[in-house]
Amino acid sequence: MSQALSIKSRDAALETLRRVYGYDAFRGQQAGIIDHMIAGGDAMVLMPTGGGKSLCFQIPALVRPGVAVVVSPLIALMRDQVDALRQVGVNAAYLNSSLDWRDAVEIERQVERGELDLIYVAPERLVTPRFLDLLERSKVCLFALDEAHCVSQWGHDFRPEYLQLSILHERFPTIPRIALTATADAQTRADIQARLNLGDAKVFIDSFDRPNITYRVLPKQEAKRQLWAFIKTHHAEDAGIVYCLSRAKVDETATWLAAQGREVVPYHAGLDARTREANQDRFIKGEGVIVVATVAFGMGIDKPNVRFVAHLDLPKSMEAYYQETGRAGRDGLPADAWMAYGLSDVVAMRQMLESSEAPPEIKRIEKHKLEALIGFCETAACRRQVLLNYFGEVLPEPCGNCDTCLEPVETFDGSIAAQKALAAVYRTGQMFGTGHLIDVLRGTMTEKIEKFRHDQIKTFGVGADMSKQEWGSVYRQLVAAGYLTVDHEGYGALHLTKSAAPVLKGQQSVRLRRDNQAAVKKSLRAQRGSRSGSSAPAVLSQADDDLWHKLKACRLELARTQGVPPYVIFHDSTLLEMVRQKPRDPYRMGQLPGVGTSKLDRYGDAFLAVIRQTV
Template identity: 70%
Template sequence: MSVDTLFSRDTDPGQANGALDVLRSVFGYDAFRGQQADIINHVIAGNDALVLMPTGGGKSLCYQIPALVRTGVTIVVSPLIALMRDQVTALRQLGVRAAFLNSSLGAGEAREVERAMVNGDIDLVYVAPERLVTERFLDLLDRTELALFALDEAHCVSQWGHDFRPEYLQLSVLHERHPMVPRIALTATADAQTRAEIADKLNLTEARVFLSSFDRPNITYRVLPKKSERQQLLAFLRENHPEDAGIVYCMSRAKVEDVAQWLNSQGREALPYHAGLPAEVREANQDLFIKGEGITMVATVAFGMGIDKPNVRFVAHLDPPKSLEAYYQETGRGGRDGLPANAWMVYGMADVVQMRQMMEQSEAAETHRRVERSKLEALLGFCETATCRRQALLNYFGERMAEPCGNCDTCLEPVESWDGTVVAQKALSAAYRTGQRYGVGHLVDVLLGNATEKATQQRHDQLKTFGCGKELSKTEWSSVFRQLVAGGLLTVDMEGYGSLHLTDAGVAVLKGQRAVTLRKDPVVEKRRSVHDAMRRQVGRGGGRSGDGVSRGGARGTLSPADDVLWHALRACRLELARDQGVPPYVIFHDSTLLEMVEQKPLDRQTFARLPGVGSRKLDLYADSFLDVIHKHT
């Protein structure tokens, strides 16, 4: 894009009559959601704000609209080049004068952006914290008329957070040098400890805090016992997401590459992403994922922050994350457009063992380890809960939900909980009577009375516990031991070949001083059809929230004619995106295409009323999409 194109526009949204006019004319929506209007008006008036809003809740509008209403240049502090690029690309599609300053620009391009800042020929400039705190850039700010400082991904300031960036600690310099310029800090991290640190480290203790609900009602949460994880994943994808884009998280780099290769061998287009890959490979794979349709990214946690793709329809974990904060952030990358998405995870005994081992072997200070231990306990409790998962998740972040959500696995297929005290005592007794030197496999054989060679050689077939557990199957006993380890009643000695040891809490149960409640793992992995969710969503006009498992694509959900139209509209969008070298979603979101399917506008006037169609996109794309609709109506 030329410099002339970048720093010019036909109309000036900044001169519009208020925030709502900008929302309508530039972004193509008729009304704000949630607290957006209050936040935007607060910032436009020149006040500081700390905004805590879930991913997909519309945080970006909270600074983008004030940037177009207030006079001057808005500086957006953003931690990743990919995030800056995506945001700027989307804004330019709307006709907004936006640019970024980072290492991907040549010297000449950077000078053009800097000149535009000083001349007031640009509305938003995205910059990394490392560049912002340099003396050269601070001097540039002194020569620029400033409208606003937006500190995106503000949780990066917290050393307790999962994306800590030390440069964020220096951002208080903005207020010191420009005390009259309002600041807005934004994050999707919900825990109180991180919120307090953001306010303290960024000198925002006097800022008004806007705390939204962290519920993501369009996401369906599901956690399954890990059996054959690859086959479980493939079945999940084939049934729910045959043509959707999504992310599969794995703990290790080697596993990422193996799973990506295996998915490709099964006919699923998949790309690997981890920190060990060359930078050019990571960048190329991320670009393919962002600009493509239906690609699965298999990744470690190195892939995540800054991924602005709104139509990620699933986030799958083949290994659990380290905390509920990380889980919330990672699953929140699904369904950013408000349409249904799946958060799917498999979890097993080996995962519990590995996570506890990593925590105990940490060289961090005891204070930090104590915090990490409590975070792990919360995650394990979430995995093992027999009650509503959404209630458990929100409760962890200090938000209460009065009724079960009806949109997680434990609500859709209620899990039976039972008094497992006697069974737990049998399991603990088996571990104790065999000398606390054996792993789950052998202990289950003892409980079932299997006269294996090991059992007879060690004379364990003579123990009182031998054969005392025949009321449960091998699979059920494995579940019991997993829950006892997760609950801290047993620990696993990895140096002792996985031998199980009783903890103090386990001893108390064995002595009858403490009761144990267990959950029964579902025998059959039931799935709610993606088509049901699609039908409900489309039936009420698309919109920004969903209640189903996943949108998953229209096939089999829409009428045959509408299904053809849906795919034709997607093909049109993809062609336009490829011509411009931009991601398809910056042309229109899936939600806008679905509105086209339902409403079938036949003229520009009706097309202009679709959500997401502002004046610029009406001029650019109406004719192309109207042609498609006419051909299929």
């Protein structure tokens, strides 16, 4: 590509960014990716959630002649992205099972007539002979393969239908393709390239860092109370996602949170399709709605103002954790990733792994991924450094915005405590769980101890100087470090591993982290939520907070009138700029980030009226 052509395409891309989307500059590697796509090159893009992946194919689609075909795995994702594109004046549509045949036929005709800029389709529809023939008769400018990790068996969300997408390279070899994902380790990246015939594609890897997210992991004691204290203190009016492992726990947690006075919806595969869709719709189109869900929820959720993601159970891998927590703060404003974690989580996930029917090689990889996540939970170092290191990225300095940075964790020589804990397992015959073992160590007489005469063994009472919580932490860390394992028959008995022998014999030292009990106790107490500190993503004066809420009310009314999510009108970040700058005329309103030409024409007067009446 000549330098003159490159400059021309870059100018066209930047003009499109300003006119359509209302932004003055690209972020990260967006400019290079867009330049490459406009020139007709193939690309594989790894960019964090909220990093602006969609612009990497949307802008080339608007600059290059023809229609862009976007492969997307979920109906809700297609609908949300098409709604957002239509708001900024882009001709976009989707083809999926939610349309009746008449609407589908009309959209196919629009594709063939060249009336659309982008068409969103599911992978199974794209590879049908009917749709491939339609593309042969149409002018296609590019293929965008979103959520590309779905093609890899090593990814966290494998979708077999994605394997068929290699047909695009065979059938349309001259049309550029871009594969995009937010989460893929080196093995997954290689798999994506191989399975999609993207061996010659240019790879763009942006930073995985999400500096606006504060990561917090705390020992699980009374998980629902800890969760409520966190929500009430930090997110009293905010939208959020709470993840649970089982359907029963989702229902129980959703009911409990609703009883505390929040608007809450459950989401899991046990609900009928209509209920799931209605609950997801309430979450997406509402303000301040909390969804409690299994991991079946969330892939492709575009809602940018999710202010927190909470885990009441351990995710299955670092990739899953990163993907799920990445649904918080997509708008770049402050957000929280909160998790309550205990030994029971480790036991449950390892039992699920062992009982799965996956082949040994897959189990080995999944075990490695789970161990990396457990290490993240138990670290005394900066969590962001550990997280980024897993994805091959180095953060030179601690982030200062995670719990271990904000409240540094104390470590200690835990060799003697580890010896006592392991000895208790050995001397009781490796037949009991942590509750009984802690009673033995603390010298607490119970019916079970009396029955098995465990008050007669040497370790009875040798740990009376430590609390139940402290011994629970020791056992949790010994399991996480691989000195102990838990039986997989559902009884929770601890067994020694080969690694335990040197520790028991005093030949190997063990360093442990000391759980911050003051922080744990604090996590159980709900503080009074501050209005401006919870709903508005910034500390605002009372007057500005009043304007913030009135702008949100205006946005919600406009969104309900059109039946679209509020964020497709304006993101929270744009409303916040309205609060800060208080524009009084269309020109100044049009200078705000996120206010493109179409949105200024459609909504400028309504929001200007709110500002003039309030300020």
